Amino acid sequence: MDHGVSLSPWGLALLQALLYAVLAPLLAGWVRKIKAWLQNRRGASPLQPYRDLYKLFAKEARMAHTASLVFRAAPYIVFAATWMAVSAVPLIAIGLPTGAIADVIVVAGLLALARFFLALAGMDVGTAFGGMGASREMFVSALAEPAMLMAIFTLAMIAHSTNLSSVADYQLLNESGLRPSYMFALAGLVLVAIAETGRIPVDNPSTHLELTMIHEAMILEYSGRHLALMEWAAQLKLLLYGALLVNVFLPWGITRGTDMSDLWLGLAAVVIKLALLGAALALSETVLAKMRLFRVPAFLNLALLLALLGLLSHVILEVGA
Amino acid sequence: MNLEQLPLLQQLMIVLAAVALFTSFVLLEQARLVAAIHAFAWQGVLVAMVTAVVATSGGLEHLFFSAGLTLGLKAVLIPWMLHRLVRRLELDRHSEPLRRPVLVVMAAVALVIFSYWLVLPMVQEGLMFTRNIVAVSLAVVLIGLLMMAVRQQAVAQVLGFMSMENGLFLAAVSATGGMPLVVELGVAFDVLVAMVLFGVFFFQIRESIDSLDVDRMNRLSERGEDL
Numbered sequence: 001m002d003h004g005v006s007l008s009p010w011g012l013a014l015l016q017a018l019l020y021a022v023l024a025p026l027l028a029g030w031v032r033k034i035k036a037w038l039q040n041r042r043g044a045s046p047l048q049p050y051r052d053l054y055k056l057f058a059k060e061a062r063m064a065h066t067a068s069l070v071f072r073a074a075p076y077i078v079f080a081a082t083w084m085a086v087s088a089v090p091l092i093a094i095g096l097p098t099g100a101i102a103d104v105i106v107v108a109g110l111l112a113l114a115r116f117f118l119a120l121a122g123m124d125v126g127t128a129f130g131g132m133g134a135s136r137e138m139f140v141s142a143l144a145e146p147a148m149l150m151a152i153f154t155l156a157m158i159a160h161s162t163n164l165s166s167v168a169d170y171q172l173l174n175e176s177g178l179r180p181s182y183m184f185a186l187a188g189l190v191l192v193a194i195a196e197t198g199r200i201p202v203d204n205p206s207t208h209l210e211l212t213m214i215h216e217a218m219i220l221e222y223s224g225r226h227l228a229l230m231e232w233a234a235q236l237k238l239l240l241y242g243a244l245l246v247n248v249f250l251p252w253g254i255t256r257g258t259d260m261s262d263l264w265l266g267l268a269a270v271v272i273k274l275a276l277l278g279a280a281l282a283l284s285e286t287v288l289a290k291m292r293l294f295r296v297p298a299f300l301n302l303a304l305l306l307a308l309l310g311l312l313s314h315v316i317l318e319v320g321a
Numbered sequence: 322m323n324l325e326q327l328p329l330l331q332q333l334m335i336v337l338a339a340v341a342l343f344t345s346f347v348l349l350e351q352a353r354l355v356a357a358i359h360a361f362a363w364q365g366v367l368v369a370m371v372t373a374v375v376a377t378s379g380g381l382e383h384l385f386f387s388a389g390l391t392l393g394l395k396a397v398l399i400p401w402m403l404h405r406l407v408r409r410l411e412l413d414r415h416s417e418p419l420r421r422p423v424l425v426v427m428a429a430v431a432l433v434i435f436s437y438w439l440v441l442p443m444v445q446e447g448l449m450f451t452r453n454i455v456a457v458s459l460a461v462v463l464i465g466l467l468m469m470a471v472r473q474q475a476v477a478q479v480l481g482f483m484s485m486e487n488g489l490f491l492a493a494v495s496a497t498g499g500m501p502l503v504v505e506l507g508v509a510f511d512v513l514v515a516m517v518l519f520g521v522f523f524f525q526i527r528e529s530i531d532s533l534d535v536d537r538m539n540r541l542s543e544r545g546e547d548l
Contacts, residue, residue, distance in 0.1 A: 178332040180339030301423055305346060308430055313339040316437045317453045 012263075013098040017087035019267075020243075024235040025049035027242060027278055032206075034282035049235065053228050061224030064125045074121035075222065075229035078114045082233040085110035086240045090165050090247050092266035093255045094172075099165035104152050107164070108145070111196075111240075114233065115141055122218030129210060133217025136293060140195055140202060140214065143300035148192045150307030154185040155248065157314055164244070168251040180317060184310030186249050191303035193241035195296070198234070200285040202296055205234075212290060239274070246273040330378040334371055334495075338454045341367040341491065342433070345464045348484055349429055352418040354476055358403050361480050364461075365395030368487050371454075372494050384499045391490065394509055399483060399516050406520050407476060410527065417474055425471050432463040454495035461488030475526055475533040479519045486512055 007015065029046035036043020063071070088102035102110075115137065122134035156162045158181060159170035195202045203214040210217075219230045247254055253269025255262035291299065327335075344364040351357035369392035376384030407413050419425050436459035443455065465488060468481030486508075493500050500508075523533060530537050 178329070178336045180336045183336065184339070184343070298422065301426065305426055305430070306343075309339070309343060309346070309433075312430070312433050312437070313342070313457075316433075316456050317335045317339060 009097050012093055013087065013096040016091050016093065016096065017083065017098070020086045020091060020236060020239060021083065021232075024232065024239040025053060027239050027274060028235040030275060031278045031282045034279050035285055038282060038286040053232060056228035056231070057225050059224040061226050064221055066126050067221070068124055070117070070120050071124040071221070074117045074124075075226040075233075077117045078121075079229040079233045079236075081110045081114040081117070082236045082240070085114070086236050086243075088164065089240055089243050090168055090254060091243050092263055092270055093257075094165040094168050094251075095256055096165065099163060103162040104156070104164050105162055108148060108152070111237070112141075112145070118218055118230075125221045127221060129217040129220050133214055133220070136214045137218060140296055140300070143297055144192050144195045144303070147188055147300055147303035147307050148196070150304060150311060151185040151189040151192065154181050154307060154310040154314055157311070158182070164248060168248050168254060169256070171248070171251050172254070172256075181310045181314035182249065184306045184313060186245070188303045188306035188310060189245060191299065191306065193245060195300055195303070197238045197241055199281060201288050201291050201299060204290050212293075242274050242277050243270070246270065246277055328378065330374055334374045334378070335454070337367050337371045337374065338457045338491065338495070341371065341487070342457050342460055345461045345484060345488075346426065346429060348480060349464055349468050350419065350422060350426060352416045354407050354415055354474070355404065355413050357477060357480055358400050358407065361403075361484060362396050362400035364484060364487055365391060365400070368491050369396060371491060372499070375494050375498065379498055381498050383502050384494065386502065387494070387499055387505050390505065390509055394513065395483070395487060399512070402516055402520065403476065403479070406523060410476075410523060410533065412476065412533065415474075417477070419471060425467070429464050429467055432467060433460040436460040436463055455492050458488045458491035458495060461485070461491060473534045473536045475523055475535050478535065483512070
């Protein structure tokens with residue numbers, strides 16, 4: 001990474017994918033740290049997730065006797081699918097080849113693939129909690145996915161492209177001013193992101209309380225490197241939604257070229273935006289209480305409604321303008 | 322895409338109208354009466370803001386007066402009166418969720434599309450840009466009507482009625498730059514009188530059927546029989 005040397009597009013795409021993997025635990029640690037501060041605790045260092053991952057990778061991975069091949073393969077598939085999905089979302093630069101290959105529908109599909117194997121792994125061992133977690137995960141995601149796609153279609157209709165780079169590019173190039181559709185789509189996508197990444201009103205990422213956990217219930221049987229991959233994948237997913245929100249809706253500072261100084265600027269901008277987003281997430285997790293599972297449909301209906309209103313207000317108020 | 326060409330004030334107007342439509346949905350789905358009254362008050366604030374923005378961008382001075390009137394009446398006075406009524410009727414902890422929330426919300430979305438379809442010929446005439454808001458205000462009217470149909474609670478039905486009036490006002494402001502002042506004053510006075518009458522009715526209804534669930538009025542009963 002010498003100064004003044006400009007990278008090839010594929011090199012930059014690879015660098016960005018690696019950056020995602022490296023930054024993901026930091027975002028999770030940052031959110032935990034802010035949350036601890038808000039609760040008047042000192043909290044662990046933001047680097048703690050790295051230590052946890054290092055520790056888990058060094059440990060032996062134990063398997064249940066009833067575990068099948070699916071259980072063994074699931075962590076690798078989940079991690080790989082999430083990582084592939086993440087690499088199509090612009091982080092520091094747009095117009096990368098990975099972004100050109102995969103549009104946002106592919107991203108949603110890859111995330112669905114990861115979720116499918118996560119749920120299969122939860123059910124594979126045959127414990128009660130795994131099955132319960134899998135069923136809840138599917139329940140939540142079946143409701144979240146339409147809302148997410150609606151919000152994304154709103155963006156796609158505005159930018160005339162389902163490619164995330166083009167959407168961000170459109171935002172950068174056009175002084176679009178105030179758009180009700182963007183506001184509604186953003187609000188809907190924030191709710192979807194909270195549900196999909198298992199944050200507080202829907203799921204509590206830091207609990208092992210049997211009756212309330214969703215994500216944790218599915219990975220209860222994992223240990224060692226498998227658990228590390230699962231947790232890393234969850235952190236990547238949080239970063240994916242964070243990057244999606246900050247870079248598609250507020251793409252300031254993201255670079256279009258491959259110039260080194262622009263890339264540093266893009267990195268600084270995205271780190272600041274994500275740090276602010278993480279702080280906002282920690283704040284909302286502190287003031288909100290987790291809701292009952294059967295309240296979640298109402299929550300996700302609101303997300304769907306917001307996304308639909310975004311679509312409608314685009315058609316009614318903006319196109320005919 | 323010619324939204325970018327509009328001046329900022331008109332963009333702001335569009336955003337405010339869209340949020341007013343959203344408050345209509347909030348009102349429709351709200352289970353608690355007090356929260357619904359708050360949503361109604363916010364809708365009043367938004368309608369008043371749209372009026373003020375129309376007045377600023379069009380230089381229509383009499384609209385400032387109607388904006389002030391709307392703010393005072395629909396965002397402060399009527400919500401306050403309703404709030405007081407609800408407290409006196411001891412309904413402030415009453416919660417009545419919709420029976421089929423998803424179906425009702427989807428019906429409301431269908432109404433939005435329907436009103437857009439109705440207004441479409443008007444928009445294609447290529448008149449003022451504010452004609453777009455007519456679709457939104459028509460949707461607010463229809464959602465108010467839907468709210469009166471799906472709610473059993475008399476106070477919630479009154480809120481639906483009042484939000485219909487908000488929609489009509491929004492349509493008048495956005496399509497024609499506001500009604501003459503005399504008409505507006507008359508409508509405002511009518512709404513106020515209606516509110517007072519509704520208040521009297523609430524007590525009457527409750528005295529005769531011991532509830533504000535107006536569905537019970539459909540049932541025939543002998544005098545003195547326990548409902």
